[in-house]
Amino acid sequence: MAAILNISSYRFVPLDDLPALRDALHQRAQALQLTGTVLLAEEGINLFLAGSADGVNAWLAALRADARFAGLEAKQSWSEAPPFKRLKVKIKREIIRMNHPAVRPAAGRAPAVAPEVLARWLGQGHDDAGRPVRMLDTRNAFEVDDGAFDNAIDWRIDKFSEFPAALAAHRAELEGATIVSYCTGGIRCEKAAIVMQEMGLSHSYQLEGGILKYFEATAGQAPGWHGRCFVFDERLGLDPALHPASAAAGA
Incomplete structure (x- = not known):
């Protein structure tokens, strides 16, 4: 090891x-x-x-x-x-900067979906109520380029503080589906899910623990995922088995 x-x-x-x-x-x-x-x-x-x-x-x-x-x-x-x-x-002013002071996760979390449940939903093509599932990437565009869930929604944001405005602009496109926000470790999608709930998207969730927990909980199989997960350290990215991926390895 x-x-x-x-x-x-x-x-x-x-x-x-x-x-x-x-x-x-x-x-x-x-x-x-x-x-x-x-x-x-x-x-x-x-x-x-x-x-x-x-x-x-x-x-x-x-x-x-x-x-x-x-x-x-x-x-x-x-x-x-x-x-x-x-x-x-x-x-810091925020542990993850959103510039949306009304969002206070400590006062109450938005609903979360466990990685194992999400894997089942993606495998069957819908949630347990039969609603289509859409994955919403809350990360910056360059992170998404390294790897993402298949067919995930990607608004090409350059920083997380742009997310609330992007959500407001695209809200109508999310109606009629179960939306699961996700990010690297869970912190961004935790705030994102609260904003989605505030905007009336009642069938919205955060992926519990983010991409890294999904990799861990699915024993490196990561159904519905392609590429690697970008991380902000010298490893640059992790594959679904949580092994460092070389900088040359494409998504």
């Missing part, structure tokens, strides 16, 4: 002690020789870290000891070398 454990996770939860939390998380990760990025905001935490399995698991255990992060799940993959050069723990 490769020596480096890579994790990604997020949680929308109100945080009011950001400077102290930043310092504590940074000191702990530094002591355990972890690299990667942890983003903190009043709305929650978003993290991507890598290191030895013992170090990563020790850091996660300490984080989960805080009641606000108890039970926090982390998606895992392995690599031969750390995909991050340094450690950064930052305070």
Whole structure:
């Protein structure tokens, strides 16, 4: 097995002690020789870290000891070398920028569909109520170009803050179908699904855990998916088995 454990996770939860939390998380990760990025905001935490399995698991255990992060799940993959050069723990305005302050996932999530259920829906061509299923990609255009669900809706957005306006412009095209928003790890589609619900698209869901959880839950088979999943680190992309894909490997 490769020596480096890579994790990604997020949680929308109100945080009011950001400077102290930043310092504590940074000191702990530094002591355990972890690299990667942890983003903190009043709305929650978003993290991507890598290191030895013992170090990563020790850091996660300490984080989960805080009641606000108890039970926090982390998606895992392995690599031969750390995909991050340094450690950064930052305070941001949002842990994923949408510029839509009314969207507050901590106050209530939009409905989610489990990866195993989505795989079944895609295989049978409709949801359990017989409605056609359409996949809505909430990622930036260059990410979509590396890989996506087959026939997914792609509005070619350049940044996530463009999503609400794109949804408003195309809302009529989504009527009559079950819409599943998706992204790399779940954080963007969590906000996107709330906006869809707010716009009256009642048959809309987020893919629980995003693409990476879909790869993991379907044991690398990823039915209905083509290409690799772009990731923002030196691995560049992951195939459905969660193995790093070379930069030359096309979607």
